[in-house]
Amino acid sequence: MNKTIWFDGFPLEDCNRRGAGCANGHLGIELLEAGEDYLKARMPVDSRTRQPAGVLHGGVSMVLAETLASWGAAFAVDPAKYHCVGQEINANHIRAVAEGWVYGIARPVHVGRSSQVWEVRISDQRERLVCISRVTMAVLATPMRY
Numbered sequence: 001m002n003k004t005i006w007f008d009g010f011p012l013e014d015c016n017r018r019g020a021g022c023a024n025g026h027l028g029i030e031l032l033e034a035g036e037d038y039l040k041a042r043m044p045v046d047s048r049t050r051q052p053a054g055v056l057h058g059g060v061s062m063v064l065a066e067t068l069a070s071w072g073a074a075f076a077v078d079p080a081k082y083h084c085v086g087q088e089i090n091a092n093h094i095r096a097v098a099e100g101w102v103y104g105i106a107r108p109v110h111v112g113r114s115s116q117v118w119e120v121r122i123s124d125q126r127e128r129l130v131c132i133s134r135v136t137m138a139v140l141a142t143p144m145r146y
Contacts, residue, residue, distance in 0.1 A: 003036070005076050005108055010034035015071050018146060027060060029067055032103075039072045039106045045097050055096040061122055061131040062091050068106035069118035069135035076111050079144035084116065084137045091133040100125045106135075114139050 016024075016031050023029075027048055033040040043049060043064050051057040066086055073084035102122050110117040115138055122131040 005037050005072075005111065006034065007075060007078050010039070010075050015146075019067070023063060024067055027063060029064055031071065034075075037107055039068050040103065041068055042101050042103045044101055045099050050098075055098050056102060056130070058091065058093045058131070061093065061102070062089055062133060064102070064104045064122060065089065065091060065106070065120035065131070065133035066135055068104050068120050069116075069133075069137060072106050072108065072118055073116045073137040073139070074144055074146055076108060076116065077139060079146075081141065081143065083140045083142045083144045085140060086135060087115070087138045088136040089133060091131050093131050095124065095128055095130045097124050097130055102130055109134070112139070 012031050012034055019025055028044040029041055031041045045056045049056055049060045066089055070086060102124055104120050104122045106118050106120045108116060109119050115136060118135045120133040124130050
C-alpha cells in the first residue's frame with residue numbers, strides 16, 4: 001500500500017474556493033484531483049491564457065506549474081508549523097496549444113525539511129506533453145499563510 005504525501009489529506013474544494021479571487025481564478029485554474037502522490041489541475045486555453053500569436057502563453061504555463069507545486073508543498077507539511085514559498089522555477093515548452101484545456105500533474109521529486117522539489121507535466125487534451133517544469137519550494141518554519 002502506498003503512503004500518501006499529504007500531511008493531513010488535501011482540501012481540494014477549499015483550495016479552489018481560496019484561489020477563485022486571485023490569479024488562479026482569473027486564469028481559470030481548477031484543482032481536480034489529489035492522489036496518493038500527485039496533484040492534478042486543469043486550465044483553459046482561451047483569451048485569458050493565450051499570447052498575441054493565439055497559443056497558450058508560456059508564462060501562463062508556469063503560473064499553472066507554480067500553482068500546483070505551491071499547493072502541493074503547502075499540504076505535504078504540517079500547515080500549523082510550516083509555510084512553503086516558491087524559490088526557483090524553470091520550464092521547457094514542448095508544444096503549442098491554441099484551444100481547449102491543458103492539464104497539469106505535479107509530483108514531488110524531493111520533500112525535505114527545508115526544501116521541496118516538484119516536477120509538473122502539462123499536457124493537452126490528447127495527453128501530448130505541452131510543458132515540463134521543475135519548481136523548488138523553500139520550507140519556512142512559520143505557520144501556513146494561505
